[in-house]
Amino acid sequence: MIVRNEEEHLQECLDSVCDIVDEIIIVDTGSTDQTKEIASRYTSKIYDFPWTDDFAAARNYSFEQATKEFIMWLDADDYLSSVDRNKLIKLKDLLTPEKTVVMMDYYLSFDAAGKPLILSRRHRLVRRDKGYKWKGIVHEYIDVFGASIYYSDAAVSHRREGAHTERNLRIIEKWIASDGRLEGRLLLHYGSELADLKRYEEATLHLERFLEQPGSFIDDCILACIKLADCYEKLGLKDKKLEALLRSFRYDLPQSEICCAIGGCFEERGQWATATYWYLQALQTAEKSLLLMENRSFRTWLPHGRLCICYAQQGDLENAYRHNEKALGYLPQDQVLLENRRKLQQVLGKIP
Template sequence: MITISLCMIVKNEERVIARCLDSVKDIVDEIIIVDTGSRDRTKEICKKYTDKIFDFQWMDDFSAARNYSYSKAAKDYILWLDADDIILEEDRAKFKDLKANLDPSVDTVMMKYNVGFDEEGKVTLSYYRERLSKRANNYRWIEPVHEYLEKSGNIINSDICITHRKDGPSSSGRNLSIYEKNIARGMKLSPRGLFYYARELFYNGRYDEAIKYFEEFLDTGLGWAEDNISACHLLANCYDVRKERAKVFKSLIRSFEYDAPRAEICCQLGDYYFENGDYERAISWYKLATKLDKPSDSWGFISHDYYDFIPSIQLCVCYDRLGKTEEAIKYNNKAGEYKPNSPAVLHNKRYFDKILKEREDKNGAE
């Protein structure tokens, strides 16, 4: 059986750190905590789980902090988690099985990261991360923000999920601030850095600047296909804010240069035609979204609702606008299969029940 070091970087995580460590303490063989400047009870709580707690002076560089935490590890493999991550019971069982049976020739284990959820807790956004890596390979973390672990050799995908359970306010401006401090110091952004800097600009409402950097990123021709597709998706949103409809369309179509169509892109194209009142063409794109398989071997972002619920509910509206009530009801029922308690589904059901009742009454009167 392999041994595992858990390496974490933390700061002011007293609300969530125990929840995280409770979910993993009986899986790992040692816990390394690197604190980057907590002023709350974080370190005090961590002392209940480990005596390997180290201080690290924060320098606006997540990779530097993570690399320091990895330098303290002593076991066969290294696992990383953020303080607001947890491993659910079903995934804990899978993880223990993986630990007992992992072929030592494996260099890195990718695990699904569930980060978005609907009102009922169903996963809406997920992607894979490099979670478990062989210590002897001395892999390094790269990039100061939106860091990633270099990986090579024998890499496998696991069905183990890490669940992100955010608790507390978002620090949406933090990453943007780090990027801009580093740029001011003369740091040249890598292609990946261009993409994530543009994304931070987008999420902070600085659309004109986001467009500039998304375009610069795509023009490098060096981006990962999944990042290219995400850039096209977000670039279209930027142009939509600016009411530049032709550029919205071109950005979405551009995504097809990089890989097979993604459901979120197809739904955006459906929205493009829907907003123009061209319901027939909107229908063709929404239907395509329902027929696509989720990329099974991709490490990129998967927005699950775009493969089923969202296009189904939009098809319902399109067919209703065209006066095709039976088709509209069919797709509302289909949407209900995915989210039976959705307010939109329940509202539509009442709406269609009323239409059908009025139709029956009219036919009865005749």
């Protein structure tokens, strides 16, 4: 772990794993609170690392201190639920030398029922003797190119409390000012951070540049298309938004999030049959293609909810009712969906 001023979360994090792992390594990058004191209750392996605005450098230093066969990384505001603790214990028993990299889900936010809503997938455990390195001054990742990936059903949960957009942008712009090269994933992250700060015109330039460079990962290209479409939406360029979404088909199968966004484009135009097609595609592709970053609403209740509207606009109230019921299966207390049910039951004579 790399930490800095994490006294609020660190104990919960370490409590959730301390009796499972064989060693705990804490690298502190300049805490001024009780972080190191809390860490000392769990481990004597606490190291100081001067912060250099480079997350990969700090992560790599933490990996260099490890002595066991496998390394697992966490952030201080991560934790494992009781269910995932048990899965991690089982995973530990199943680890063999050929499992060089283990990927796990990373839950970033939850719905009202406590189910994961937004998640990513991260390379969570690596075999130490393979010497895998972190890359990236921000949004760092482990370079496991060429490794065979083992997928675990254990997941890590994250207590997301605000984004770090301004910090990340400051680090990237400092990098640029020091003649650092703006290329690869850093170009994608720069465009994304600019978009999050509503600097949409600048963001589109960098996202377009990212998509023009060769050798990018498929998931990165699709995520860039999604971000680019959002920017064009904010700039009022609806046709370019649709072009950016369709551009994603160059890289992989249609993704549910893309299909829902395309459906929305045609819904805005009042082209209800075409919008219906794309929302149905979102449901049909839900289990066939999974991005490393996923919002499950686009695979569950959202397309059903929009299909209710689209079918109703076409006069097909039976299908409108059917999809509204499916959406309610995910969001049983949603007032809009409940009102849709009431109106459709009344028209269709389905009042209980």
